[in-house]
Amino acid sequence: xxxxxxxxxxxxxxxxxxxxxxxxxxxxxxxxxxxxxxxxxxxxxxxxxxxxxxxxxxxxxxxxxxxxxxxxxxxxxxxxxxxxxxxxxxxxxxxxxxxxxxxxxxxxxxxxxxxxxxxxxxxxxxxxxxxxxxxxxxxxxxxxxxxxxxxxxxxxxxxxxxxxxxxxxxxxxxxxxxxxxxxxxxxxxxxxxxxxxxxxxxxxxxxxxxxxxxxxxxxxxxxxxxxxxxxxxxxxxxxxxxxxxxxxxxxx
Amino acid sequence: xxxxxxxxxxxxxxxxxxxxxxxxxxxxxxxxxxxxxxxxxxxxxxxxxxxxxxxxxxxxxxxxxxxxxxxxxxxxxxxxxxxxxxxxxxxxxxxxxxxxxxxxxxxxxxxxxxxxxxxxxxxxxxxxxxxxxxxxxxxxxxxxxxxxxxxxxxxxxxxxxxxxxxxxxxxxxxxxxxxxxxxxxxxxxxxxxxxxxxxxxxxxxxxxxxxxxxxxxxxxxxxxxxxxxxxxxxxxxxxxxxxxxxxxxxxx
Numbered sequence: 001x002x003x004x005x006x007x008x009x010x011x012x013x014x015x016x017x018x019x020x021x022x023x024x025x026x027x028x029x030x031x032x033x034x035x036x037x038x039x040x041x042x043x044x045x046x047x048x049x050x051x052x053x054x055x056x057x058x059x060x061x062x063x064x065x066x067x068x069x070x071x072x073x074x075x076x077x078x079x080x081x082x083x084x085x086x087x088x089x090x091x092x093x094x095x096x097x098x099x100x101x102x103x104x105x106x107x108x109x110x111x112x113x114x115x116x117x118x119x120x121x122x123x124x125x126x127x128x129x130x131x132x133x134x135x136x137x138x139x140x141x142x143x144x145x146x147x148x149x150x151x152x153x154x155x156x157x158x159x160x161x162x163x164x165x166x167x168x169x170x171x172x173x174x175x176x177x178x179x180x181x182x183x184x185x186x187x188x189x190x191x192x193x194x195x196x197x198x199x200x201x202x203x204x205x206x207x208x209x210x211x212x213x214x215x216x217x218x219x220x221x222x223x224x225x226x227x228x229x230x231x232x233x234x235x236x237x238x239x240x241x242x243x244x245x246x247x248x249x250x251x252x
Numbered sequence: 253x254x255x256x257x258x259x260x261x262x263x264x265x266x267x268x269x270x271x272x273x274x275x276x277x278x279x280x281x282x283x284x285x286x287x288x289x290x291x292x293x294x295x296x297x298x299x300x301x302x303x304x305x306x307x308x309x310x311x312x313x314x315x316x317x318x319x320x321x322x323x324x325x326x327x328x329x330x331x332x333x334x335x336x337x338x339x340x341x342x343x344x345x346x347x348x349x350x351x352x353x354x355x356x357x358x359x360x361x362x363x364x365x366x367x368x369x370x371x372x373x374x375x376x377x378x379x380x381x382x383x384x385x386x387x388x389x390x391x392x393x394x395x396x397x398x399x400x401x402x403x404x405x406x407x408x409x410x411x412x413x414x415x416x417x418x419x420x421x422x423x424x425x426x427x428x429x430x431x432x433x434x435x436x437x438x439x440x441x442x443x444x445x446x447x448x449x450x451x452x453x454x455x456x457x458x459x460x461x462x463x464x465x466x467x468x469x470x471x472x473x474x475x476x477x478x479x480x481x482x483x484x485x486x487x488x489x490x491x492x493x494x495x496x497x498x499x500x501x502x503x504x
Contacts, residue, residue: 022488022489119376120372120375120472120475123372123376123469123472124371127375130382212489215488219488220371223372223479223485224475226479226483227475227478227483228475231479233475235468236467237464
């Protein structure tokens with residue numbers, strides 16, 4: 001069977017279709033989180049594990065730059081690292097995530113150590129870093145395209161979490177507010193790059209597969225949370241309620 | 253706090269303690285599988301996903317040899333690859349695993365493609381391969397030590413599955429019978445290597461952590477199966493009953 005390549009607009013539609021069917025806003029854990037049905041400990045487990053994902057982002061972006069011979073692309077990509085790691089006068093996304101885990105009562109050293117994170121979470125985020133380091137540059141860029149779908153989930157999260165949880169305030173959702181501006185800019189650049197560079201049938205297949213892979217990385221993290229803290233079967237050694245909290249919170 | 257290094261026998265005891273508390277024979281899925289409480293489709297899901305683990309073993313062993321400057325260790329390690337990949341006159345463990353999936357009705361190409369495998373399974377086995385490729389040689393060897401605990405689970409599996417499932421016969425459990433001989437030999441060598449080479453507190457900590465990591469790789473695979481096929485929340489795109497079977501089985 002011969003297959004023709006998609007036009008750029010058809011490719012964009014196919015990429016968006018992956019988001020519509022596989023993005024993690026469709027996972028039951030997100031509905032539970034945004035709808036106010038999570039306990040404080042379930043929100044803690046989510047924030048603790050999601051820290052692993054935040055922490056790997058600058059490393060995967062550095063891995064992309066490390067194998068990129070195109071100076072323009074490196075110059076464009078660099079701000080993704082500083083967006084997360086921060087730069088003088090700008091705290092960065094990882095710091096904002098730690099403000100969230102602070103707000104939930106966690107000891108920072110415990111969060112940063114990742115010792116209570118679920119193994120499945122660590123395997124998923126490490127898979128993302130290795131994917132970006134080992135696949136083609138086109139696939140590495142395409143795997144970032146879940147940001148196309150992020151603003152909607154961040155808006156739902158800010159509204160839903162402020163409304164439903166008295167332990168969530170404006171300060172601790174700063175991470176998501178900031179991503180409302182950052183993600184669309186990054187996604188627009190990456191989408192344009194993929195539409196210009198994925199021209200053959202094989203390249204388009206790779207780009208679509210890369211985005212699917214990334215949705216799997218995100219979905220697997222919520223599956224792991226559901227298994228451990230909704231079904232109630234945490235892997236040996238995983239965080240248990242009460243662990244890793246600042247003394248004052250643990251005593252409360 | 254100063255900490256003294258363990259004696260070789262103390263180190264062995266500490267390694268065995270990890271098995272006693274974290275090996276995947278303790279996971280509810282194994283109790284369900286060996287006790288006859290799995291449906292045919294749950295056994296299929298297990299065999300299909302576990303193929304990903306079988307398939308990565310020779311790659312992780314090649315990764316170990318690729319960074320090993322010690323010819324004696326490479327010569328010793330080589331048979332692990334041929335045990336799985338086979339060599340003239342010897343079918344090998346992966347072929348024996350495919351006899352198992354044949355017996356469950358799967359199309360071989362579907363199994364080998366891994367397209368129906370759970371993303372979390374693939375992330376876990378890839379984490380194992382990357383661990384062996386990136387950590388120290390001592391840690392790479394130590395991560396194989398789950399084989400110390402394997403014969404017991406294989407014996408339980410052979411007896412339990414033959415007794416409880418009429419779709420399991422002697423031919424399809426050949427993989428496990430063969431591992432009853434292979435695993436103890438490999439485990440004895442690796443244990444001796446680790447006891448001789450992990451002498452400082454830090455090396456011993458690394459060896460213990462490597463074995464813990466490996467138990468996490470195995471546990472995460474059963475968590476993923478439980479989530480998808482016992483809780484009933486398979487990730488988008490994962491195998492669904494009826495898929496990937498030979499025509500005659502699908503029609504049955």
